[in-house]
Amino acid sequence: MIVAFRTDASLDIGTGHVMRCLTLADALRERGAACRFICRAHPGNLIDLVRDRGHTVVDLPAASYDLPPASVTASAPAHARWLGTDWATDARQTANALADAPFDWIIVDHYALDARWEHLLRPACQRLMVIDDLADRPHDCDLLLDQNLGRNAGDYASQVPRDCTLLIGPRYALLRPEFAALRAQSLARREKPQFKRLLITMGGVDKDNATGQVLDALKDCALPAGCEITVVMGPHAPWLEKIKAQGHGMPWSTTVLTNVADMARLMTESDLVIGAAGSSSWERCCLALPSMILVLADNQRVIAHALQANGAARLAELSTLRRELSAFIQELTSIEATLTNVRTGAPAITDGLGALRVTAQIMEQRCQ
Template identity: 25%
Template sequence: MSVVAAIIQARMGSTRFPGKSLYPVAGKPLIWHLIHRLKQARAVTHVCVATTTDPSDDPLAAYAAEQGAVVVRGSVDNVLERYLTAARRLDAEVVIRVTGDSPLVAPDIIDAMVERLLEADADNICGDGSPQAVIDEGYTVVSRRLLERIGVEGADDPAAREHVTYYASLHPELGRAVSFRFPVSHEFSGGRISVDTPADVALIEALYAETGVPAGELGIPQVVELLRRRPDLVAINAHVRQKGGDEVTRKALFRCDGGARLGLGHVMRCLNVARELRDRHSWGVRFAMAGEEVARRLVEQQGFGVAEVTEAGAMDALVARWAPDVLMVDLRDDTGPEVLRGWRRSVKVLAVLDDGSDRRLAADLAFYPPVPQVAALTFAPQTQVLAGWEWLPVARPHLPVTRTQSAVPRLLVCMGGADPADLTGRAVSILAGLEAAFEATVVVGAAYGRREALAARLAELGPRFRLEVAVPDLVARLPAFDLALASFGTIAHELAMMAVPMVLLGLTDDHVLSASALAAAGAAMVLGVHDRVADVEVADAVSGLLADPARRERMAAAGAALIDGDGACRVAQRLAQAVVNNVSVQEKAVTS
């Protein structure tokens, strides 16, 4: 019997989705799905996990061994070397290259491909010349001799070192290919079932939930049948872009903080841009944070890695070691421009978000909303300033949202993720005294420190008030509200984007000045700095709008016309283009 090794390339340090190999999918770690399904392939004699010698991969190596897989460890950066090591150790005649992001790998197709390869004494599998779009992803069957040739010919080629068998498609002369055609039951165009982001996990879990099959037993024909019947499921991860085999891995590092004092707005808007870079541009993204644990957890819940940079020199060392293509800085501390200039030496592009401090003088790109303060700022010659509603780092939900009708106006109270001034408690007391009919949803973030007292107060007030904490899909739910009482921040721009009229309070004079742009456009009522606004002013503003649906409609339309929801996408696109331009300039400098 031929020795056939299914070798899974996997590591915990994935740039797009750190820790994904052990991330739970349908109740089991991602790597479990691959090992379990590959064991079902009759032709496979060995299932192997080829991971790295980095200590971060110790848990993965231990788990894979527990599941009965052979574990081979090698270079962090050279995947080809890991494959060669594993193939030689197992003395494999046939190697199945399996990417660690493919939980629905098809054992029956692998069996058929291996049989076809051995019968023809071929080196590679290719299509039969007729068009065929299949949903299968993540596995390639090759001969050991072809792998060895790739190891010789492509030893110094980045495409071979990272993508291994992709190199053979660029150099077909390395081996003889035999044709193979997938069954019709695998044909599907427009869907992707690999796991590169949390949205991909959501799709796989939705497929399992809809079919009801046990973990590890979902077959491709079932997936295709379901997606043909329920094409709406494809939208769950339709916005995620698959990285091409010939693409260079790009990386972005976000330096921001958040917590009870700072709030979470800076973190939230950085997350909007980070998701765009990861999902639509296939970039690796990390965050560097020195703030509170609540902010770190928020970032990690979105599938991003976080580096702690509280100690002196930690950020300098991280930037030098990771060498990101882009460094995005969104800080409100005393870090000066000279520090950013030091970081700039290790990156291609340095950008700042809505930064009025001297840090802007070190930036290549500076993004701002169209607020009056920007007109008074000066910039360094190298800085490109991008100011306007179109550059607000907000993002419209990628899944469709619908407005629902209600006989009673629905009011949202949202004073930020931390609300250090407890404007939430004050707002509840004001609203409790209104005679107007309404239903209020009070939303607080994970950093809000008075949750128990607030919950008790709302319970006393009865069913027209309800409390929600750290709502993950708040933006998608905004169309359910007819009016919002909020503090100025990222939420104000998201309300405008989703056509929700608002009454705004500011924490500072700067906030009020920034919010004035929304008021001037007709999208908001701005009452002023919170501690200079009387309760009766808040009550009158809310009561007046609750009683005036026509005005609310005009405000809603003004907000939607102002902010289209593509700002985070534009920011990400501009960052990516700046990197391309920078690389081009560097290449010209080298060749000139």
């Protein structure tokens, strides 16, 4: 089976789309599939990482984000400018990148693409899959995955063909296999709550430096004297060097890491995380890691409120972070009660086996 992925990472887009596609590609490769990525070479791309993971990449040329008004119309997706060119040009370039072989599947994970692009790419594949989070535009696909809590099939009723198969909810969250492998160990650790290790992770890019705001706010908090802080950032994060310098001035031992290869182990060994309410939320839920989450993008807001409503995390706003974080840390003087409260609903949300379920569905449809 030959599978193509059309997805991008950039300083505006972030890294989450490429990372979850990589997880799915790795799972498909385990079933014998060959995977090819088509990615535009935006600033902050992850093309080298994809190649390092053993997948082939066709890199499309970087283009200007300052598109002429005619290329972004009122009917275009809300995130059309993230593509870096108009959708028709991208479709032609992608079709050329796939012209040398018959593809069983094209999997597209891009907020800037919709049914028009997908319709043009239909001749290049047997079946087409979309990974989405927004339910804000039409799709022409055979299979659609939306892994978000609070989403339901009705949200896509008017957006996809009637015979499209929908995979909805965190049951299908695309997590690397090490999260499921460490789940039992992590859950056992939570049975005796403690507060010694704090993890901060605001996504691979964090272009607005939420990480720096969290570190500033923590200086006013009564963390335990021996607390260890670990900050995880992407290698292209624009504030990386500033955060490293800021970490040296913290009252507690603070380590800044990039290119973390074993995030599941790091989360398992942490007692609390302050993080963005993005796709890494499902990793924390799988491991029942107590979490304070921040909304750093509009598409994270629904996820954040759903996690809080389900007892899986504590939601805070950047605008009031200093006050909310100080109060929350102060609550942790009652460590057992508080840490238990902010992780009670988490492990029921996902078990970490979503990539296997999605892979099985792809293989089944291919056989059909």
